[in-house]
Amino acid sequence: MTQNNKQLISFLMIFSSLIFMQTIANFANAKVISSVKPIGFITEAIVSGVTDTDIILPDGASPHTYYLKPSDLAKLKSAELVIWVGKDMEAFMPTILKNIDKQKQIELMTVPEIKSLLRTSHDKHEQEDAHSHDEVSQGHHGEYDEHIWLSPKIAKIIAQSIHDRLITLYPDKSTLIDENLDEFITKLTETEQNIAKKLITVQNRGYFVFHDAYGYFEAQFGLKKLGSFTINPAVQPGVQKVYAIQQKLKDHQAVCVFREPQFSPAVIEKIVSGTDVRIGELNPLGTSITLSKGAYSQFLSNLTQQLMDCLDRN
Template sequence: MSKPIMKLKKSLLLNSLVALSLLGGLVNANAAVLTSVRPLGFIAAAIADGVTPTEVLLPDGASPHDYALRPSDLKSMRSADLLVWVGPDLEGFMSKSVAQLPPNRVVEIGALAGVKPLLLAGEDDDEHDIHGANASGDAHHHGQYNMHLWMSPVIAKQAAEAIYGKLLELMPKKKDQLDANLRQFEEGLTKTDIKLGKMLQPVQGKGYFVFHDAYGYFEKHYGLSPLGHFTINPEIQPGAQRLHQIRTQLVEQKAVCVFAEPQFRPAVINAVAQGTTVRMGTLDPLGSGIALTRDSYVNFLSHLTSQYVGCLE
């Protein structure tokens, strides 16, 4: 074989190897932290900042209460470096697929040792009154615990530490960056927590209704005074008895505000509040418009606080 042809073959082989290594780099670059819902993405994005991208499984506007996995979702779950979810009580649609992943690539927030003692009891639904007495006997059971765990700054800190621990195992060379990210997250959360506590103090005694039972951890942490919720599962419309009782409390002016949600704008809230002096607000338990950055979790808590204060003050 002539020298020019051999040179050409070597050159082509070298180019192919370079292309393959670049492609490998791209494949690795696309592997990321994948979270089930957006608020977990806020926490993960802070810890993974500058280390690996963070992506969210559920699209904006979707609810973990009734989501169905698509083939592209399954592909994302399998290719992620790390999957972060609350657990089967909230995202039951993910249970089978998560069980097939290696345990070192999964963080289940609800199963963390430090989180278990902090879990708040859930309720049954749907035809029970505001104080929890079941009226019809055929309640819709919505899990033993309230699993909207990202609403608790205390649990969020533990989630961040768990994500940090798993990423450190997977990417030990990134230790310095991960250390700095965790430190910054915890410092930012402490400062924001104190600030929000002061903002919410003046409205602590004011009664209100929320659309669905998603805010218990936030309310407990900041000493707020909810009178109740319209429904446990936003997919189930509240029954006539529930609505009558809420309406009675609104008329008696025990409530200052009723909160709807951007994912669910039920006409039922307008109907119940009509003709009363009660104000209407919106709370977004999933932080829909908030971009994934290292500050997005504290931005989420701040936004939620502003939504409460704006309606209750």
């Protein structure tokens, strides 16, 4: 090997090392990390202008089945604050967070004001079937419904919790943090009023969802969900559940069945075949929305429009 070749190889090794180190540094840049995108939307609204934020769960992935990558570990270990829902939602988080200071994380399911508003993870339709073979085979998905970002009421508490922790982390930016919270609450209240006006026209139209994730939103806005295919979307619905839903569709009790971008089982196409029932799509993780200060209200508005697009057709 010539001297020139040796020098070239040496240069390339050093260059590659620098690129790798810069990549790790970039992963570790964000100071406030959220587990899933909708929590990241709320976080960004409060943290905007204070420091950088990032989200662990990539678009298209499910919090129920995701595995952390080395880059995720770098983000979490270097963060000043990690915001996540709870162990039954993000199964990928508890192990790594055991090694991170409790003062550097907010587990939202343990916030007292949120705990008082929690719904059980099974609606009345699921409870009626709870002892059937299908339900037992699927297993329980936690005692409470952890899709708390779908409750505007809880979102305000999440924002307040993030605000309170940020004030202690960045006392010199307390005025900006206060302003961010006030702006978020005002915008969200306006969004809630707009959503209520829209959805009042479809409150009596029955539907099924693939994944039992929307209970908080449905309760607040008086929607008529008839049931869900599954509680844990990582588990396909059993034969008895599918048959029961087919019977309800044949009885004309529903006008729509909603699937999700990351879970679109062929079973839905089969179930609605031969009926007038429409297939809609709901996105409970806001995967099409860009992270921004106003993203949370946009997320709720998009979800509302997805419901209207299917339920409001004549």
